[in-house]
Amino acid sequence: MIRALGWVLRRDLLLAFRRRGDVVNALVFFVIVVSLFPLGVGPEASQLRNMAPGVLWVAALLACMLSLARLYAPDHQDGTLEQMLLAGEPLVVLVMGKVISHWLMSGLPLVLIAPLLGLQFDLPGDALAVLCVSLLIGTPVLSLIGAVGAALTLGVRGSGVLVALLVLPLYVPVLIFGAGSVGAVASGTGAEAHLMLLGGFLALSLVLAPWASAAALRIAME
Amino acid sequence: MSKSGRFSWFYFSSPQSFYPLAGTLQPWFAALAVILCAVGLYISFFVAPTDAQQGESYRIIFIHVPAAWMSMFLYLVMGFWSGVGLVFNTRLSSMVATALAPTGALFTFIALWTGALWGKPTWGTWWVWDARLTSELILLFLYIGFMALQAAIDDQRRADKAGAVLALVGVINVPIIYFSVKWWSTLHQGASVSMTGAPTMAKTMLLGMLIMALGFWMYSIAATLARVRCVILERERHTDWVAAEIGAQT
Numbered sequence: 001m002i003r004a005l006g007w008v009l010r011r012d013l014l015l016a017f018r019r020r021g022d023v024v025n026a027l028v029f030f031v032i033v034v035s036l037f038p039l040g041v042g043p044e045a046s047q048l049r050n051m052a053p054g055v056l057w058v059a060a061l062l063a064c065m066l067s068l069a070r071l072y073a074p075d076h077q078d079g080t081l082e083q084m085l086l087a088g089e090p091l092v093v094l095v096m097g098k099v100i101s102h103w104l105m106s107g108l109p110l111v112l113i114a115p116l117l118g119l120q121f122d123l124p125g126d127a128l129a130v131l132c133v134s135l136l137i138g139t140p141v142l143s144l145i146g147a148v149g150a151a152l153t154l155g156v157r158g159s160g161v162l163v164a165l166l167v168l169p170l171y172v173p174v175l176i177f178g179a180g181s182v183g184a185v186a187s188g189t190g191a192e193a194h195l196m197l198l199g200g201f202l203a204l205s206l207v208l209a210p211w212a213s214a215a216a217l218r219i220a221m222e
Numbered sequence: 223m224s225k226s227g228r229f230s231w232f233y234f235s236s237p238q239s240f241y242p243l244a245g246t247l248q249p250w251f252a253a254l255a256v257i258l259c260a261v262g263l264y265i266s267f268f269v270a271p272t273d274a275q276q277g278e279s280y281r282i283i284f285i286h287v288p289a290a291w292m293s294m295f296l297y298l299v300m301g302f303w304s305g306v307g308l309v310f311n312t313r314l315s316s317m318v319a320t321a322l323a324p325t326g327a328l329f330t331f332i333a334l335w336t337g338a339l340w341g342k343p344t345w346g347t348w349w350v351w352d353a354r355l356t357s358e359l360i361l362l363f364l365y366i367g368f369m370a371l372q373a374a375i376d377d378q379r380r381a382d383k384a385g386a387v388l389a390l391v392g393v394i395n396v397p398i399i400y401f402s403v404k405w406w407s408t409l410h411q412g413a414s415v416s417m418t419g420a421p422t423m424a425k426t427m428l429l430g431m432l433i434m435a436l437g438f439w440m441y442s443i444a445a446t447l448a449r450v451r452c453v454i455l456e457r458e459r460h461t462d463w464v465a466a467e468i469g470a471q472t
Binding site: 156220222 | 360363364366370371375379380383384387388390391392394395398405406
């Protein structure tokens with residue numbers, strides 16, 4: 001099982017490495033969306049500091065959601081997915097491998113670049129640290145929930161818009177506590193409670209989401 | 223009820239045998255809905271006393287609160303039938319789930335709309351980002367997502383099952399979303415607006431609200447039965463019995 005997980009992971013990462021543009025595009029999308037907000041609402045530092053957590057988190061949600069199209073669709077098109085379903089390994093493990101590689105390619109880069117963008121919004125150091133930690137815990141949840149949405153809309157017409165409709169309402173708790181944790185540091189109440197709840201979401205979705213995604217994949221490939 | 227003479231719960235799980243049953247039951251539930259709503263509206267407009275603080279404008283809660291209850295309850299019912307359809311592979315359960323979604327979305331919309339109408343004179347604003355309002359809005363998005371997913375998939379079996387998985391994921395998420403939004407709104411603005419703090423309700427108000435809720439419940443059953451009959455006819459149109467049914471009516 002571990003070998004199957006490693007195999008899926010290695011294959012997806014290798015594919016992504018060969019097509020680096022896809023990963024970079026999602027990252028650039030994130031940077032552009034975040035940079036649009038000061039242009040839209042004005043450059044006052046105090047106002048930007050207040051809205052930075054929300055802006056960064058919403059942009060992270062959107063960037064993660066956009067890259068969901070890459071999760072199953074290419075494998076579905078060239079028939080690899082069918083072979084994965086036929087393989088002797090449990091489908092949940094293969095789904096898990098794909099989710100991990102999706103997070104490594106779309107979630108982790110956001111975590112790494114977020115402090116830089118936070119600086120543009122004049123966030124203080126401790127808030128930047130919490131922003132990184134919250135994104136580190138929260139973005140895997142986005143990939144996990146997104147995997148369910150991506151599997152449900154696999155090969156459906158208009159799946160790009162549809163996946164947004166399905167997945168974004170389910171992202172609400174992550175957004176609330178992700179952005180809330182940074183806000184809590186700024187207001188001096190401490191971010192532990194928020195981060196613990198985010199960790200709880202991660203644990204829950206780690207158990208349930210791969211299973212639901214595997215079920216949805218089987219339905220899609222019937 | 224079945225042909226061998228023994229009663230079987232599974233007899234009505236076939237669309238063919240459920241179709242006439244739904245047709246028989248539907249007018250009764252519709253009549254009950256009309257009667258209960260008429261009585262409930264009479265109580266709420268003429269019998270219930272005027273509220274000391276809110277005046278007459280509070281009367282909209284007789285529609286608002288039952289609609290909000292039904293919107294959440296119907297999502298659970300939809301999740302239940304989706305689960306049954308997924309586990310036992312019964313087509314009728316999925317059809318019922320499909321038929322429930324528009325009614326649930328309707329009640330969610332009514333709850334939001336009447337809430338806005340009530341909020342304007344009472345809070346002085348059409349909308350506040352209160353926990354209940356926000357989670358109700360997200361519930362509407364969940365209903366819309368369910369209907370959009372089913373509408374986008376051409377293969378009927380796949381649409382049923384994909385919708386069922388989504389509904390079950392939603393059922394797990396609804397409480398999480400509710401509590402997230404609740405904690406979020408208390409963190410942000412304090413409990414400035416809350417309906418739980420309302421003073422003890424007069425008995426007639428509670429009675430009117432309960433009767434309205436029952437009326438809405440009956441309406442939901444009637445509307446779902448009517449819609450499930452349409453769904454059955456549409457999906458079973460290739461069968462002989464549907465041809466006979468339609469031929470008998472025309």
